[in-house]
Amino acid sequence: MFVDVDCARKQEFDSSSEYSSPYFSYRREIVQFVAKVCSKFKLKTLTIHYAMNYLDRFVRAINMKSSDKSRYFVFAAASLMIAAKFEERPDHVPYVQELFLLPELRGFDHSEVSSSELMILKGLGWKLHVCTYVHMLDSHISTGICSTTEEASVDDIS
Amino acid sequence: MVVKCESRVSGKVMVVKRIKKMPSVSGDASDEDEAGADQGFPVRYLREACLLRACNHPNVMKLEFVTYHEGQIELFSEFVGLNVEDYISSLSDEYFTRNKQKHEWVLQLGRYFMKQVLKGIDYCHSIGILLRDVKPRNFLISSDGTLKLTGFVLARFSLLPEEPLTQQVVTLSYRAPEIILGGTYPVYTAPVDIWSAGCTFAEMITGRTLFEGDSEIGQLLKIFKLLGTPSDCNKSFCFEVPSYIELLPQWQPQSLSERLEGLCDEGVDLLSRMLLYHPCSRITARDALKHPYFQGDHSLMKT
Numbered sequence: 001m002f003v004d005v006d007c008a009r010k011q012e013f014d015s016s017s018e019y020s021s022p023y024f025s026y027r028r029e030i031v032q033f034v035a036k037v038c039s040k041f042k043l044k045t046l047t048i049h050y051a052m053n054y055l056d057r058f059v060r061a062i063n064m065k066s067s068d069k070s071r072y073f074v075f076a077a078a079s080l081m082i083a084a085k086f087e088e089r090p091d092h093v094p095y096v097q098e099l100f101l102l103p104e105l106r107g108f109d110h111s112e113v114s115s116s117e118l119m120i121l122k123g124l125g126w127k128l129h130v131c132t133y134v135h136m137l138d139s140h141i142s143t144g145i146c147s148t149t150e151e152a153s154v155d156d157i158s
Numbered sequence: 159m160v161v162k163c164e165s166r167v168s169g170k171v172m173v174v175k176r177i178k179k180m181p182s183v184s185g186d187a188s189d190e191d192e193a194g195a196d197q198g199f200p201v202r203y204l205r206e207a208c209l210l211r212a213c214n215h216p217n218v219m220k221l222e223f224v225t226y227h228e229g230q231i232e233l234f235s236e237f238v239g240l241n242v243e244d245y246i247s248s249l250s251d252e253y254f255t256r257n258k259q260k261h262e263w264v265l266q267l268g269r270y271f272m273k274q275v276l277k278g279i280d281y282c283h284s285i286g287i288l289l290r291d292v293k294p295r296n297f298l299i300s301s302d303g304t305l306k307l308t309g310f311v312l313a314r315f316s317l318l319p320e321e322p323l324t325q326q327v328v329t330l331s332y333r334a335p336e337i338i339l340g341g342t343y344p345v346y347t348a349p350v351d352i353w354s355a356g357c358t359f360a361e362m363i364t365g366r367t368l369f370e371g372d373s374e375i376g377q378l379l380k381i382f383k384l385l386g387t388p389s390d391c392n393k394s395f396c397f398e399v400p401s402y403i404e405l406l407p408q409w410q411p412q413s414l415s416e417r418l419e420g421l422c423d424e425g426v427d428l429l430s431r432m433l434l435y436h437p438c439s440r441i442t443a444r445d446a447l448k449h450p451y452f453q454g455d456h457s458l459m460k461t
Contacts, residue, residue, distance in 0.1 A: 078198075081197070081198050081199075082199070082204065085197070085198075085199070085201045085204045085205070086204065086205060086208065086315065087315075089324055090201045090202070093197050093201060094197075095197060096197065096198055113198055114198045114199065117198050117199050118199065118226050121199070121204075121208075121224075125211075126207055126208050126211040126212075126224060127208070127211065127212065128208040128212075128315070129208065129209065129212045129285065129286060129287070129315045
């Protein structure tokens, strides 16, 4: 495949501009939560990266400033659902009911995920095909293999 | 349900695909596939909508917008027209008989359409989309002769090279041998679309499906009968094939130019490169577009 990784990379939002949201103080916990759910449902590593990419972009897109931590967890769960549907085999996608058994999501209604899912999809403009660090890693590894066969000089890689 | 409609705002004619989501009832998995049950937004429509939305190319159908309210999803896409399969069956036999003037027209049209088919596929592959359902039915012809690719229900985004994927993809007649032979989770990637495109190409020239099997094994037999039984399977397919394959009759490859009467040598050469067994030696969409078959000016002449 002729995937232009650098081009895909540029489409990501730039993190340089000033932006503050309580989200960033929760982010570490949210990543751990997403990773935990992924391992519980035996999902791929790539799915975690997709989910976090969607959540980061969504929070930025709607300029979410809420300090209600559990709301971010609901959006994280919805991002994860979207990522799983996009990447995983359909029968590996977790059920909403199963997700709500998790302690982080206690007290929320099932319909929250469906409506959050739609909010995220809209917020992202239905753009789910993004290049994550997993893809970058893969591209770097293959470049590395290329250089050992002396087809590419060090200059080419940089 | 698919309906044609006209926008009151822009006057644009659009096609609406309306999917009713069943009320979410836990434990009832019978309609899961159609409605996504309690997995929230249905998986297949999520992929279709997102991937179509990601595409922006003259040879890919444009998805204008998506609405979702009260459990009902509506995908609004541009209205194109007849699909290639229906177009082929609307032509009389005369068009596919050798040495008739009308046959000449079909050969020209085949080249004209094929170029667009490959452009659409090349674009999708370049942004990391595997189509997994390339067939004449999924190409729509617009009134100005532009071909537009559609049918993204089975498509998936795959930037990582070869990974095991599901076997339940691609309409059987257009399914590449590595999917049929690969077991429950065959490893495949972009070349499967090229195989399907090759079958589509042959169908546009002859008016008949190239390999029409009634089962997976029947499909395999049809393929081997024309292209020859591979003598060394592991070498031909680059992966371990099921052992039953050694019990199959040993056919010699048949001449493709006989099967595709009237097609020029370059066309036959291109087709044979698209129908190679080994996925890695199969021509890519980008290389196919550089093939001598497409060189020169091939604009359509009216007959």
